[in-house]
Amino acid sequence: MYAILDIETTGGKYNEEGITEIAIYRFDGHEVTDQFISLVNPEREIQPFVVNLTGINSNMLKNAPKFYEVAKRIIEITEDCIVVAHNADFDYRILKTEFNRLGFPYKRKTLCTVELSQELIPDMESYSLGKLTRALGIPVSDRHRANGDALATVKLFKLLMNKDSDKKIIKNAVKIEKKSKMSSNLKTIIEDLPSDTGVYYIHDERGNIIYIGKSNNIRKRITQHFTNKNSKSKKIQTLVASVTYEKTGSELIALLKESEEIKLNKPILNRALKRNKFTQGLYSFRDDQGYINLRIGPIRKNENPITTFANRKGGVSFMNRMIEMYELCHKLCGYEKTENSCFNYDIKECAGACIGNENPEDYNKRVEALIAKNSYENKNMILIDRGRDIEEKSVVLIKDGVFQGIGFFDLNHQINNQEILESLITYMDNNRDTQHIIQSYMRSNKRLKVVDLNK
Numbered sequence: 480m481y482a483i484l485d486i487e488t489t490g491g492k493y494n495e496e497g498i499t500e501i502a503i504y505r506f507d508g509h510e511v512t513d514q515f516i517s518l519v520n521p522e523r524e525i526q527p528f529v530v531n532l533t534g535i536n537s538n539m540l541k542n543a544p545k546f547y548e549v550a551k552r553i554i555e556i557t558e559d560c561i562v563v564a565h566n567a568d569f570d571y572r573i574l575k576t577e578f579n580r581l582g583f584p585y586k587r588k589t590l591c592t593v594e595l596s597q598e599l600i601p602d603m604e605s606y607s608l609g610k611l612t613r614a615l616g617i618p619v620s621d622r623h624r625a626n627g628d629a630l631a632t633v634k635l636f637k638l639l640m641n642k643d644s645d646k647k648i649i650k651n652a653v654k655i656e657k658k659s660k661m662s663s664n665l666k667t668i669i670e671d672l673p674s675d676t677g678v679y680y681i682h683d684e685r686g687n688i689i690y691i692g693k694s695n696n697i698r699k700r701i702t703q704h705f706t707n708k709n710s711k712s713k714k715i716q717t718l719v720a721s722v723t724y725e726k727t728g729s730e731l732i733a734l735l736k737e738s739e740e741i742k743l744n745k746p747i748l749n750r751a752l753k754r755n756k757f758t759q760g761l762y763s764f765r766d767d768q769g770y771i772n773l774r775i776g777p778i779r780k781n782e783n784p785i786t787t788f789a790n791r792k793g794g795v796s797f798m799n800r801m802i803e804m805y806e807l808c809h810k811l812c813g814y815e816k817t818e819n820s821c822f823n824y825d826i827k828e829c830a831g832a833c834i835g836n837e838n839p840e841d842y843n844k845r846v847e848a849l850i851a852k853n854s855y856e857n858k859n860m861i862l863i864d865r866g867r868d869i870e871e872k873s874v875v876l877i878k879d880g881v882f883q884g885i886g887f888f889d890l891n892h893q894i895n896n897q898e899i900l901e902s903l904i905t906y907m908d909n910n911r912d913t914q915h916i917i918q919s920y921m922r923s924n925k926r927l928k929v930v931d932l933n934k
Contacts, residue, residue: 481506481590481652482560483636485629486570487533490526494576497521498546499535502629503556506563508640508649509673509726509867511633515556516626518543533623546577557587561652565608565632567591590648592635599642600902608632615902616893641725641887642905644736644743646680646688649723653686665705668722672698676865677726678736681748684720690748693737697724714748729864729873731920731927732885738916739907757915759794760784763850766811769839770832771846773798774813778911786853786922787915797922805845808832853922856880861894862921863928875917876900878932882909882917894930 487500498519505513518535520543530536553574564570567589578585593606603614608628612619617634621627640648672679674696681690681704694700701722704715727733741749760778763771763785775794778784788794802812810821810833823829830837855877862875866887874894876883886903894900907913921927 480560481508481563481636482557482587483563483629483633484557484570485564485625485632486573487535487623487625488529488573489521489523490529491523494572495523496573496576497523498573498577499525499529499533499540500625501549501553502625503553504629504633505556505560506633506636508652508723513556515549515552516629517549519549520545535624547581550578550581550583554585560587561590562587563590563592563632563636565592565628565635567593592632592639595639595643595648596635599639603902608635611635614899616888616890616896616899618890638887638903644739644905644907646740646744649680650682650686650688653682653721653723665716665719668719669698669702669705672701672722672724673726674698675726676728676730676733677724678733678740679722679724681715681719681746682721682723683718688744688746689718690715690746691737691741691744693730693733695730695733711748718748726867727873728867728871731862731864731875731916731924732873734916734920735875735885735907735913738912742908756912757787757789757919759788759791761786761788761794761797761853763846768835769843770811771843772811772813773807773846773849783856785850786918787911789919801849805849806830807845807849808842811842853918855917855921859932861900861930861932862917863894863930864924874900874903876904877917882907882913897932 482503483506484501484503486498488496488498490496499521500518502516503514504511518540520540522545525535525537562571568591571587571589575585596603596606596611603611605611608631609619609622612631612635615635615638617631617638619627619631676695677697678691678693679697679701680688683689692700704712725736727736758778759775761784762774762776762779762782766772775788775791775798778787788797798812801807802809808821808829809815809823810817815821819834820831821829821833824831824833830842832839832842857880858877859879860877862877864873866872866889871887871889874886874888876886884904884906886905888894888903892899893903921929
C-alpha cells in the first residue's frame, strides 16, 4: 500500500517551515482507496515568493485547521504505507518536523518518484514534476497546489510501476509488509484478487517472486493454483505468502509482460519458457516461372518466417483460410504435388497459376497482400487494444519491423506525438517469442486497432 502525497509550505529557514496545504492519496497499486486534502494553518508567516508561486496566502488559512488537528487523520491514512512523493526527502522531512513539534515520532518508508523516474525513464530533459508530466503527456491541473501535484504524482507513479519490468517496486513493498498482514490463508489471498485480465506474481515470505503467470481472470487462475493437486500447484501452496498483480485489460499486453518478466526475474517455479512454443512458420520463395510459393514448415534457425504457429494444425488451418480469401493456388501453396493443374483449377476456383495460365504479376499481388497483412517486417505501426479501465487504451509500438515495447494512454495526443508516445513505452526485448505472440494475436483478434505511423 502506498500513500502518495504532496505538501505546500510557508518557505523559510530549514526545519522552520510550516505546512500550508497537504493532499494524500492512499493507493493500492491499482486504484485510489482513500484521500485526504486540506489547507493547514501554519501559525507562521508565508514567504512572499511562496504566495506568488502557490497562490496560498495568510487570509485563506485563518480558519483552516492547525496541524495538530489533522495529525491523526494523516497518521491513519499513511498507516502501513510507503510514502511516495516527488522529491520524497523534502515532503517526508516536513512531515517529520511537524510531528516532532507535537512530540510524536513519525516513521514511514519512503519512495521518491524523481529517483524512480531517473532510473526507469532515463535521458529526460528535466525531472521536475511540471516538465516531466508535460513530456509524458500527463495532464496536471492546479500546478503548485497540493491536490494538483499529488494527483499528477499518482498518475506518474502508475506509469513508473508499469515500466518497472524487474518488479523492484512490488518486491520491496511486499518485503516491508508486516508479517501479520501477509496471510498464509489461501482463501483470504483469493478474496483480495480481481476477476480481470492481467499478470500475477506469487511471493514467498521474503517477498521474492516465485511464480509469474498471466490470466484473463486472475482470481480464477490463482484459485486453480491453490486447489490443483499437481506438483507445481503443491509447491505454490506450500511457499506462497502473498499474491500481487497488475491489471492489463488487454490479453496481448498480459502475454508480452509475462514473457518479458519471466525472463528478467527467473522465478523458481516457472519452468524455463519452452523454446518451441511455436514450432511452425510460413515461408515464401519464387519458383523458376516467377510465382511466389508459400509453405508451412518447421521453424528454421537462420530464416525469418512471415508468421508463426504453435503447431502444424494451426498453420494448415490458417493456410486454408488464406487460400480461399486470396484465391491462391493449392499447388503453389504446397498442397498438391503434380505436373498438371491443381484440383481447384479443375473446379474453376483457381485462375491457373499452376499451369502458367495466370500472369505471375497478378498472382503475386495477392500473395504479397497476404504477406503484408500477416507480417510487420519493416513496418512502423502501433497496435491499440483495451486498457485497464474504460477511459484507457493499451498500445504496442513497432518501429522498422522491430517490437519496441508496451504502454497505456488515455488521451489521443499522447500517441499522436511521437516523443510523448516513446516516453510512455516500457521498452522490451524483441525476440521470436514476442513476434509469435504479436502475430498470433493480430490473426485472432479482429477488434485490435492497427495504426500505420507512416500515413
